[in-house]
Amino acid sequence: MGKVALITGITGQDGAYMSEYLIKKGYTVHGIKRRSSLFNTDRIDHLYQDPHLENRNLILHYGDMTDSMNITRIIGEVQPDEIYNLAAQSHVKVSFDTPEYTANVDGLGTLRILESVRLLNLTDKTRIYQASTSELYGLVQEIPQKETTPFYPRSPYAAAKLYAYWITVNYREAYNMFACNGILFNHESPLRGETFVTRKITRAVSRIALGIQQDVYMGNLSSKRDWGHAKDYIKAMYLILQQDTPDDYVIATGVTTTIRDFIEKSFTEIGIKVEFCGTGAEETGKIAEIIPDIFVNKVGESFLENIRKRIGEAVIKVDPKYFRPTEVELLIGDATKARTKLSWEPKYNLDALIEDMMQKDIKEMKKEAYLKEAGYRILNYFE
Ligand code: NAP
Numbered sequence: 014m015g016k017v018a019l020i021t022g023i024t025g026q027d028g029a030y031m032s033e034y035l036i037k038k039g040y041t042v043h044g045i046k047r048r049s050s051l052f053n054t055d056r057i058d059h060l061y062q063d064p065h066l067e068n069r070n071l072i073l074h075y076g077d078m079t080d081s082m083n084i085t086r087i088i089g090e091v092q093p094d095e096i097y098n099l100a101a102q103s104h105v106k107v108s109f110d111t112p113e114y115t116a117n118v119d120g121l122g123t124l125r126i127l128e129s130v131r132l133l134n135l136t137d138k139t140r141i142y143q144a145s146t147s148e149l150y151g152l153v154q155e156i157p158q159k160e161t162t163p164f165y166p167r168s169p170y171a172a173a174k175l176y177a178y179w180i181t182v183n184y185r186e187a188y189n190m191f192a193c194n195g196i197l198f199n200h201e202s203p204l205r206g207e208t209f210v211t212r213k214i215t216r217a218v219s220r221i222a223l224g225i226q227q228d229v230y231m232g233n234l235s236s237k238r239d240w241g242h243a244k245d246y247i248k249a250m251y252l253i254l255q256q257d258t259p260d261d262y263v264i265a266t267g268v269t270t271t272i273r274d275f276i277e278k279s280f281t282e283i284g285i286k287v288e289f290c291g292t293g294a295e296e297t298g299k300i301a302e303i304i305p306d307i308f309v310n311k312v313g314e315s316f317l318e319n320i321r322k323r324i325g326e327a328v329i330k331v332d333p334k335y336f337r338p339t340e341v342e343l344l345i346g347d348a349t350k351a352r353t354k355l356s357w358e359p360k361y362n363l364d365a366l367i368e369d370m371m372q373k374d375i376k377e378m379k380k381e382a383y384l385k386e387a388g389y390r391i392l393n394y395f396e
């Protein structure tokens with residue numbers, strides 16, 4: 014019999030990669046999905062199996078992190094060997110608009126999982142992974158940040174995750190539970206939600222190249238993030254639960270980059286050079302040059318003439334509405350502990366991550382370009 018895993022947040026970026034990874038390893042994967050008025054399982058539809066089939070390896074349960082009885086019932090029914098608690102209201106800017114809900118889901122939600130495992134007498138059987146975050150470091154107290162760096166949260170999201178981090182440590186120490194925190198720095202992929210900065214950029218750059226969109230409005234271009242690929246990071250989550258003793262680990266690449274440089278690199282990837290000028294809300298990024306060979310190869314010849322006409326035009330603009338009341342200016346992680354104890358090593362560097370995201374978004378956005386040509390109204394989702 015293979016192992017049984019329960020994934021909260023299975024419909025999210027990490028949940029989707031994690032499910033695929035565990036199924037390949039022979040696990041039976043159970044996931045909690047929210048009821049919504051539209052289908053919300055796009056990221057895992059390729060793994061979906063008809064509920065009438067026997068011996069399925071992917072089973073979905075309706076649930077919500079705010080509903081204790083539902084969490085306890087599902088854990089009781091599933092009797093998981095491993096729980097990956099990935100569900101969260103995970104958008105930092107949105108957490109300023111919905112602070113109470115974010116605290117309930119991201120903070121108390123973690124308590125609900127831990128307490129359910131304890132009440133169901135599963136403490137010896139079930140190992141728990143808690144999705145902690147580099148946002149805990151906030152106003153950073155040390156560079157680079159490692160497991161011993163003091164936390165200084167800078168958003169309702171980070172404050173909720175701080176509670177989740179410590180309640181996980183507390184249950185480990187109080188009840189001898191195998192409960193671990195992965196302190197993961199930003200990780201991205203073609204499955205990343207469209208309003209996180211990297212995906213907002215790769216989608217917008219693709220749409221500008223294809224002539225569907227004129228420009229994009231961004232927030233703080235100077236903040237720095239340590240970006241890795243989600244495919245590498247879910248492997249670290251798995252390894253954390255396979256150790257002899259439970260512990261907490263930083264997972265990061267050790268390289269930090271500004272939002273501005275991420276934008277420049279995304280354009281360069283498809284043969285467009287952009288140059289930034291001005292400061293603050295007046296800063297803009299203009300198309301400076303097209304490298305035809307690269308553009309034709311990555312985007313297509315039929316789009317070349319249109320983009321050439323746009324040399325000198327501003328395609329990146331700043332709208333202060335995307336600034337945050339309190340910002341996390343710099344994140345860079347030191348994952349030495351994970352590299353030595355887990356033998357974890359990321360395969361993707363930033364250029365490979367951008368190449369993967371741009372390739373998938375150009376392909377995806379071409380569908381929109383053809384629909385636009387056929388007369389359909391194409392919406393811009395940039396919030
Ligand atoms: P994501 O794409 O936003 O996915 C979040 C998941 O949580 C989705 O499946 C979402 O369901 C679900 N969810 C939200 N509210 C819920 C609720 N009330 N009850 C049940 N499920 C709920 O996030 P991600 O990037 O995969 O991140 C996974 C976890 O790692 C999150 O806890 C995040 O905070 C944390 N984290 C992420 C990063 C990163 O850079 N990606 C770094 C550090 C930590 P719907 O699909 O229905 O919305």
Ligand code: F7E
Nearest residue numbers: 103105146147148198199208209210211231232233236335
């Ligand atoms: O912002 C700046 C923004 O929303 C990154 C979550 O997965 O990683 C993520 O949180 C930076 C910030 O991610 C825009 O101000 C500029 O400095 O992509 P983000 P995040 O806030 O770092 C951590 C580790 C998590 O745990 C979270 O769950 O980019 N920025 N202009 C912008 N950000 C957005 N979203 N949109 C902009 O237009």
